[in-house]
Amino acid sequence: MRNRSIAFAMMCSAAWIALIGAAQSVPAASFQTATTERLTNGTTIVSQATGGRLVAAEVVVPAGLAQQTSANAGVAGVTAALVLRTPIDGGESLADAAQRVGATVSYTLDPFDTRYYLEAQAPQFAGLLQGLVKAIGAPDFSQFVAVRSAALSAAAADGASPAIAALDMLRQVTYSGTGYAYPDSGLQISLSKLTASNVSLFAAQYHLGPGTIVALEGAVDDSVLSAVRSSFNGIAPSDARGRSIPFGGGKPDGQAQPLAPRGHEVVTHRMVSAPWVAVGYPAPGMFTNDYPVMLVIEALLGRGGDVHSFSLGSDNALPSEFVGAYYQYEAQPGMLAIFLNGSDSSVDGAVRDLQSAVDRLRGTALPDSLIDHGRRLAMGQYYTSVSSLGDAAWLLGRAVSSPDGTNFENLVPVRIAHVSAADVQRVARRYLTGEILGIVLPQTSPQQ
Helix, strand or coil: CCCHHHHHHHHCCCHHHCCCCCCCCCCCCCCCCCEEEECCCCCEEEEEECCCCEEEEEEEECCCHHHCCCCCCCHHHHHHHHHHHCECCCCCEHHHHHHHCCCEEEEEECCCCEEEEEEEEHHHHHHHHHHHHHHHHCCCHHHHHHHHHHHHHHHHHHHCCHHHHHHHHHHHHHCCCCHHHCCCCCCHHHHHHCCHHHHHHHHHHHCECCCCEEEEEECCCHHHHHHHHHHHCCCECCCCCCCCCHHHCCCCCCCCCCCCCCCCEEEEEECCCCCEEEEEEEECCCCCCCHHHHHHHHHHHCECCCCCCCCCECCCCCCCCCCEEEEECCCCCEEEEEEECCCCCCHHHHHHHHHHHHHHHCCCCCCHHHHHHHHHHHHHHHHHCCCCHHHHHHHHHHHCCCCCHHHHHHHHHHHHHCCCHHHHHHHHHHHCCCCEEEEEEECCCCCC
16 A cells, blocks of 8 residues: 555655656557457457467446436446356356356446446357347346345445545536436435336446447467457447447547536545545547646656546446546546545644645746656556556557557557656646545444
């Protein structure tokens, strides 16, 4: 766990900004060339044949948390969990069938999408992929009550977490009036009233060709591509109703995103021993010119986790503690959230340290050595974020939606390397102009 006090103390230290060498060189192409094709129904297939014995597929379907309403908050997670429980050939659930042959199948919820991940050896891949596509199109509603019950338990557990409570409060303010304002796991009141019909309507939004992306990594050959085409050719070619902005993109010029209201402070109480605070700022989306600059700013402020640190999924545990900066660039607008917790001697002092660091970034002069250090941190974090086939498939899937196409991932480190002190100052002044504070205080009585 990153230590918040050290991160901000370093921000103000002359030693931390000492010149550490010449500008970091950037490989011309860090990611292999990808092949892209579009089926007649609008489904996009993008692949990198990187070898090995495993095939990884990231199936991105165009409906996620933003398509929820207050009446059905939680439906995205229930729908995805139901897909994994749906029986495929032989009567086994998709999840059990994958586990039996040593394969992996899971889901993750994003603001505008639901991502299903399948990793299997080549001989098992085609059959499991076909089962996944069938389950996406026709979830087994006999499992609905059990899945909804599990979702209610998860929502109760998430509600007790101070980190998640603090983040949820920032989202309530930043995304008010949209489906992304609600907790990823849903609201207990809406989950308790959720029906199989609600799930059926939600699932219908993402069983569509346009907006569906299949990103393939690993042992990809002609037989794998043929199996993917066969599995997805039957999806309807109608317009994707839920995917208005892919991956939180916005326009490349960085001017399309409205800024969140400033100066909000939201307070709640939880069973914690000391206060928790999350400080939120609006931030640029991933496909804007300001994205690499914000990556440098995030690194300078003490990066604590990647964009999916808090994502709801079938195989990732949400953090019970979280300290540092979290940049949600897939939402629209994006958000930079910085978490401070009660392990610090003074949360008030920690907030003042953060404000001092932000004031410095917005100030009149930033040393080149500071920016160089930030670029190095951001570039290192970017390269080390890819540690598995799943990471590579996720990057490939998001890149194909970019205005730059599949070369997007190769361009990101190049753009980071060209971030200047003037860029950091400009972006800090544009976005870091105030705070939304989510404050979690110790609960002192049953009434609070």
